[in-house]
Amino acid sequence: MVDATGTRRADVLVAGGRVAAVGDDLDAPGAQVLDAGGCLVAPGLVDLHAHLREPGREEAETVETGARAAALGGYTAIVAMPNTEPAIDSAAVVRQVLDLGATAPCDVRVAGAITVGRAGKALAPMAEMAALGVRLFTDDGAGVQDARLMRRALEYASALDVTLAQHCEDEALAAGGHMHEGEWSSRLGLPGIPAEAEELMVARDIALCRLTGARAHFLHLSTAGSLELVAAAKAAGLPVTAEVAPHHFTLTHAEVAGYDPVYKVNPPLRTAADVAAVKAALAAGVVDAIATDHAPHAPEAKEAPFDQAPPGMLGLETALALALGELDLPVERVLALLSWQPAAIAGLAGEHGGPIAEGAAANLCVVDPAAAWVVEPDLLASRSRNTPYGGRKLRGRVRHTILRGEPVVIDFEAQR
Amino acid sequence: MKHLLAVNDLGAEGIEEVLRVTDSFVEVSSRAIPKVPALRGKTVVSLFYESSTRTRLSFETAARRLSADIMTFTAPTSAIAKGESLRDTVETIQAMGIDAVVVRHGSAGVPQLIASWIDASVVNAGDGWHEHPTQALLDCYTIRQRRGSLDALRIAVVGDVKHSRVARSDVAAFALLGADVTLVAPPTLLPPSLEGWPVTVSHDLDAVLPKVDVVYVLRLQNERMKEALLPSLREYTASYGLTRRRADLLADDALVMHPGPMNRGVEIAADVAALENSVITTQVANGVAVRMAVLYLLLGSGQDLAG
Ligand SMILES: [Zn+2]
Numbered sequence: 001m002v003d004a005t006g007t008r009r010a011d012v013l014v015a016g017g018r019v020a021a022v023g024d025d026l027d028a029p030g031a032q033v034l035d036a037g038g039c040l041v042a043p044g045l046v047d048l049h050a051h052l053r054e055p056g057r058e059e060a061e062t063v064e065t066g067a068r069a070a071a072l073g074g075y076t077a078i079v080a081m082p083n084t085e086p087a088i089d090s091a092a093v094v095r096q097v098l099d100l101g102a103t104a105p106c107d108v109r110v111a112g113a114i115t116v117g118r119a120g121k122a123l124a125p126m127a128e129m130a131a132l133g134v135r136l137f138t139d140d141g142a143g144v145q146d147a148r149l150m151r152r153a154l155e156y157a158s159a160l161d162v163t164l165a166q167h168c169e170d171e172a173l174a175a176g177g178h179m180h181e182g183e184w185s186s187r188l189g190l191p192g193i194p195a196e197a198e199e200l201m202v203a204r205d206i207a208l209c210r211l212t213g214a215r216a217h218f219l220h221l222s223t224a225g226s227l228e229l230v231a232a233a234k235a236a237g238l239p240v241t242a243e244v245a246p247h248h249f250t251l252t253h254a255e256v257a258g259y260d261p262v263y264k265v266n267p268p269l270r271t272a273a274d275v276a277a278v279k280a281a282l283a284a285g286v287v288d289a290i291a292t293d294h295a296p297h298a299p300e301a302k303e304a305p306f307d308q309a310p311p312g313m314l315g316l317e318t319a320l321a322l323a324l325g326e327l328d329l330p331v332e333r334v335l336a337l338l339s340w341q342p343a344a345i346a347g348l349a350g351e352h353g354g355p356i357a358e359g360a361a362a363n364l365c366v367v368d369p370a371a372a373w374v375v376e377p378d379l380l381a382s383r384s385r386n387t388p389y390g391g392r393k394l395r396g397r398v399r400h401t402i403l404r405g406e407p408v409v410i411d412f413e414a415q416r
Numbered sequence: 417m418k419h420l421l422a423v424n425d426l427g428a429e430g431i432e433e434v435l436r437v438t439d440s441f442v443e444v445s446s447r448a449i450p451k452v453p454a455l456r457g458k459t460v461v462s463l464f465y466e467s468s469t470r471t472r473l474s475f476e477t478a479a480r481r482l483s484a485d486i487m488t489f490t491a492p493t494s495a496i497a498k499g500e501s502l503r504d505t506v507e508t509i510q511a512m513g514i515d516a517v518v519v520r521h522g523s524a525g526v527p528q529l530i531a532s533w534i535d536a537s538v539v540n541a542g543d544g545w546h547e548h549p550t551q552a553l554l555d556c557y558t559i560r561q562r563r564g565s566l567d568a569l570r571i572a573v574v575g576d577v578k579h580s581r582v583a584r585s586d587v588a589a590f591a592l593l594g595a596d597v598t599l600v601a602p603p604t605l606l607p608p609s610l611e612g613w614p615v616t617v618s619h620d621l622d623a624v625l626p627k628v629d630v631v632y633v634l635r636l637q638n639e640r641m642k643e644a645l646l647p648s649l650r651e652y653t654a655s656y657g658l659t660r661r662r663a664d665l666l667a668d669d670a671l672v673m674h675p676g677p678m679n680r681g682v683e684i685a686a687d688v689a690a691l692e693n694s695v696i697t698t699q700v701a702n703g704v705a706v707r708m709a710v711l712y713l714l715l716g717s718g719q720d721l722a723g
Contacts, residue, residue: 181608181609182608182609182611183609183611183612185607185608185609186607186608186609186610186611186613187584187607187612187613188524188525188546189524189543189544189545189546189547189581189584190524190525190544190545190546191545192608194608258525258528258532259524259525259526259528259529260529260532300501300503303501303502303503303529304501304502304503305502305521305523305524305525305526305529306523306524306525306529307523307524307544308523
């Protein structure tokens, strides 16, 4: 058993959606027994960054299919990003997505938009959405370009006990780009997005954080420069947190050489030096969470010329195995980055992310760290197939997932 | 060779082979009836998403002289249905039982994508800013015709390298054949990174011209003005145009080349394009024979050359 309080060997008894007991050789006649031999029992994983595409793009994903993919990946809570059609920028759309998630095999929470229609012009009704339990706000898919508007948003949010999260991209500098600007974009003849397009907005938001005192979360950071800025901001005591996505510590821009749009993502795959910096920042504690940026796209959308295909990759079903396999970190640290640290950022501490103790909500995952498997896109639970890891051998897989006491995944199989 | 997608796929030996085969097709082209039965029964499709009548006609003439059947799909006109995806169009064409697709597209990498989807051979006739390999082959052939070899030749490629598929293919081909390549351009028209490029860079055309055997002038597209890459066409011409005054800095036997179509008075002066050492029309003429060689090497049985 692994949680924020440590690692120990124990049985876990669940009843009525809660942890009823933790201890040696627990006896519970008639109870369903889930074998966890050779496995780690951990708090369910929490994803700060999932694009569930509903409403509006149900051909790519629905709340239900995305939540099933999440459950199979070990997640008991995911935060749905607001770049749907329409955007999640009002209480009505928040309610719609929460309702869709009410019966899903994973707790579906919602991030609201910072601006109306994610258009970057006027503040969205954050208080109205916060009243429905929204704790994260972002225009993800785009960053809020106007510094004055972002300053107001931070000031306004600071009274609501919510966190603003930024997709850091200076649109003027990134304009027209389809991959990381550098050696490979130059060779391939594709317009690039310089690392500085991300770093400029990270630097700006750190300045706004200093100005307003409000907390800020940085989504999917991908460059060495961004991580240096965040490290300095944290050292200065500013209330900032940061996440990175698995593809940014496993893949580089060289993957684009074959022009396969499955490798198109925003922020783009960067250099080997950036990948090393992301890993180092995870190890050093500069990064608080691994978030998937799960971004499904229907096959026909990704079977297009690279510069016409939409950016995004699947992530929910592969994140844990990639983190266990590619990061040289102890499993406790990997789980902290995937579970209790993101739970705290999402405002879910207490419900998700453990610790596993008597009376706690029974949101758990059972990880078999030795299970070897091959990513087969056609077998993924997501409605889409755009994983960049098709055919890759991974080690480490979620055997069971328990949501509010109900086993939603048993022996690697979704139960509903 | 199954496809011709990029120059580096050919390597130096592959380029040499194309140039050797081109020699025999130059001979064929000079005949009264310039036609051989080498590709009789084969079907070549030209799939042009960007209009380029010059390149398309050059390929289609090459295919016709090899006795292949030709189908033409051009956008936005007719055959390519509005809104149909690239994949659907390509699969429709494949279902017609074809042997090769010659593709021109505004997006880099489209020939690679098509090659991954179908069994037929794919010839890249220009993809976005990426490559235009048959242009590089005909450029090499033209230089070799005049200078015997490219080995140790000094070649300046001048102008908008960043947005030029011709430049990417030419730099690769010239370097593979042993030439010493210098890019001359304002920094805004160079690729953001030249890591791995076998070139040196200069911003001083006057200093470069006296030292080169070939000056290759790239086309400057007017839309570059709108993207804050250059202050004005006038300033570009003053700094990087091959004016008559600059042409006089060239060695007597130095060649002047351009992939066409030219913006006379912008990147090259009209009277320079007309100089004796300008081989611009020879480039066009060699285009058909080079493309015959490429189609023949991709689809031919290795016989029937004599026809
Ligand atoms: Zn984003």
